[in-house]
Amino acid sequence: MRKAWVLVVGIGAGLLLALGVSRAVQAQTDAPPWRESYSGLPLCLPGVYLSDPGDCLPLGPSQRLTAWARLGLTLPPRPLPASTPDPALNDSPVLIARINLPAEEPAPLYASLDDAVAGQNPVRFIDPGPLRYVSFVEVQRVNGKPYVRLRSGEWLRASPIAYSTFQGLIFHATPNHDFGWIVDLAGPAEVRSAPGYDAPKTGLVLRRYQVVPIYTVQRVGNMDWYLIGPDQWIERTFIRQVRVNPTPPPGVEGDRWIEVNLYDQTLAVYNRGQLIFATLIASGGEPFYTRPGLFQIYKKKPTETMSGAFAADRSDYYYLEDVPWTMYFDQARALHGAYWRAWFGFPQTHGCVNMSLGDAHWLFEWAREGDWVYVWDPSGQTPTDPSLYTPGGA
Known part of the structure; x- marks a missing residue:
């Protein structure tokens, strides 16, 4: 009876061993060929890692976000710590008029408005030149033409002007990156997706005196290109830093x-x-x-x-x-x-x-x-x- 029991146990163990080997062989056969063999650290979640996180790999999106952050570029971008000065600062302390004569002609001044309108009896002249402006205390229009009276009491033909009200920025803290203004003398400033004229345009158009951040500058050919946002580059022609x-x-x-x-x-x-x-x-x-x-x-x-x-x-x-x-x-x-x-x-x-x-x-x-x-x-x-x-x- 004991021999029979030993025989049964031995047969059972053999069957179990054979079954285990069979399943192991089947598992190897079914394993996908692309199974990752690396058993190290996982990728970090997308984010900024300015120092080694230790428990994950800051690659992929994290690597790009970290590179931008080192330049001061964050998502969403932080506004400059600045504000526009009081618009009342634009007020001129005097009234200004431009002399309405060709640059090559002297500008006559008259003792009275009547003499100025008639163009007779000038008391003195301002020399010819392309840039001539006077300050005045009174303006009169005669036959649709403006005449101004100076503080000296003299009159001459001149047109009151409007002047630029552009204003810079007052800062409440020092920004951690450069910045600049758009200047569009050559036309609207079109943003490209990479530095260089071969890069596609993004469709973003910037206007004169718009303020933009500057995170880095890269030279391509004979032109400097400025990174002003994620995959947003502008050439120096249109920006002042x-x-x-x-x-x-x-x-x-x-x-x-x-x-x-x-x-x-x-x-x-x-x-x-x-x-x-x-x-x-x-x-x-x-x-x-x-x-x-x-x-x-x-x-x-x-x-x-x-x-x-x-x-x-x-x-x-x-x-x-x-x-x-x-x-x-x-x-x-x-x-x-x-x-x-x-x-x-x-x-x-x-x-x-x-x-x-x-x-x-x-x-x-x-x-x-x-x-x-x-x-x-x-x-x-x-x-x-x-x-x-x-x-x-x-």
């Missing part, structure tokens, strides 16, 4: 300075290691460059009449009465409002740094005589030889 840098320039003493960037045509104001204001400017164009260097505001004047010519034949003569919010920093070169400028973001002056009236007013109220003005050109294209520079002008 503020290069955020709260470190004082060499030579600056104290914690207040104004930075004028000639290449980007921007102005930034720093106080106590923080960016507090930024805007677009118009600086000196060739050959009347704004001179690079470190200067100090030596004279502030609420209004200043500016005139002069640089060409031998005086064909570039300008006469500008009561230029508002003037801050001299380098001989006759000054920071000031420019009621005659329709565009900012392009060099076009005789050496001064032009701003909108609102921006110049804000800066005039903040600045003190003695404050530092750091003028530089990150491209290195502006000459630095002092012998090339005249005293400068508007």
Whole structure:
């Protein structure tokens, strides 16, 4: 009986062993050929991982999100810590009119409105030139034509003007990336999906003076391209950059300075290691460059009449009465409002740094005589030889 029991147990064990081997062989046969053999860490959930998470692999979407975050680009993008200054700063301290005569003709001034309308008995003349503006206290229209009376009491034919009300930004904290303004002199700014003219357009069109973040710059061919959003790139033709840098320039003493960037045509104001204001400017164009260097505001004047010519034949003569919010920093070169400028973001002056009236007013109220003005050109294209520079002008 015992032998029979042993025999049964032995047969049972053999059957179980054979069944196990059969199932193992079947499992190997049914295993899919694509089964992952890696047994390490799993992929991290999509997110930003600025340091090694340790328990997952920050690859795929996480890798891209982290690369953007290192540039300051987050999803959704964070707005700049800034606001627009008080619109009342745009108000001009004087009334301004443009002289309505061809540039080659002198402008006659008359003792009375009747003489001005009749065009007789002029008492003096303003020299010919393409840029002539006067401040006035009264305007009269005769036969549909405007005539203005100056503070001196003289009359002349001139048209009251409207001026640019563009304003920069006041900052409540220093942003962690650069930013800029769109300038569309060459037409609307079209955004591309990658740097380079071969990249597809996204369909996004940006307009003049729109503010955009700048996360990085990449050069393709002879053009710099700016990353302004996820897969959104714009060429330099259409943008002017503020290069955020709260470190004082060499030579600056104290914690207040104004930075004028000639290449980007921007102005930034720093106080106590923080960016507090930024805007677009118009600086000196060739050959009347704004001179690079470190200067100090030596004279502030609420209004200043500016005139002069640089060409031998005086064909570039300008006469500008009561230029508002003037801050001299380098001989006759000054920071000031420019009621005659329709565009900012392009060099076009005789050496001064032009701003909108609102921006110049804000800066005039903040600045003190003695404050530092750091003028530089990150491209290195502006000459630095002092012998090339005249005293400068508007």
